Each structure stands twice: as C-alpha cells, then as structure tokens.
Amino acid sequence: xxxxxxxxxxxxxxxxxxxEKKILYYRPEHPPSEVFCIPHAPGNNDFDQMIAEVDAGTSxxxxxxxxxx
Numbered sequence: 001x002x003x004x005x006x007x008x009x010x011x012x013x014x015x016x017x018x019x020e021k022k023i024l025y026y027r028p029e030h031p032p033s034e035v036f037c038i039p040h041a042p043g044n045n046d047f048d049q050m051i052a053e054v055d056a057g058t059s060x061x062x063x064x065x066x067x068x069x
Contacts, residue, residue: 002029
C-alpha cells in the first residue's frame with residue numbers, strides 16, 4: 001500500500017515561509033473514508049502500523065507537496 005505524506009513549507013496559521021518542510025498528515029492510498037488522515041504522531045496506532053508496514057517492506061511513503069492546498 002502507498003501512504004501519501006502531505007507536507008508544506010508555509011505555516012498554515014501565519015502563512016509565513018518555514019525554514020524546513022512541515023508534515024501535515026499521512027493519507028493511505030485507499031482510505032476507509034474521505035476524512036481519514038494519520039497524524040505524524042509516534043504512539044498513534046495508525047501511525048505505528050504504517051511505519052511497521054514500511055519497515056517490513058509491504059508499504060511505501062510518497063511525499064506530496066500540499067503547500068497550495
């Protein structure tokens with residue numbers, strides 16, 4: 001499965017440029033619902049499952065620039 005890592009280089013609150021990319025959320029290629037997003041939060045069950053799949057080689061993370069979204 002693919003997970004899409006949505007990133008931005010603009011602070012959503014202040015609209016200021018960031019010095020480095022910020023991870024907004026991860027979204028599976030086939031989410032169970034339209035609003036399913038995984039936070040970048042180690043300890044979160046969905047995040048930990050995604051990382052375990054990537055570590056096992058059964059899934060991959062693809063970066064998506066969501067700056068203008």
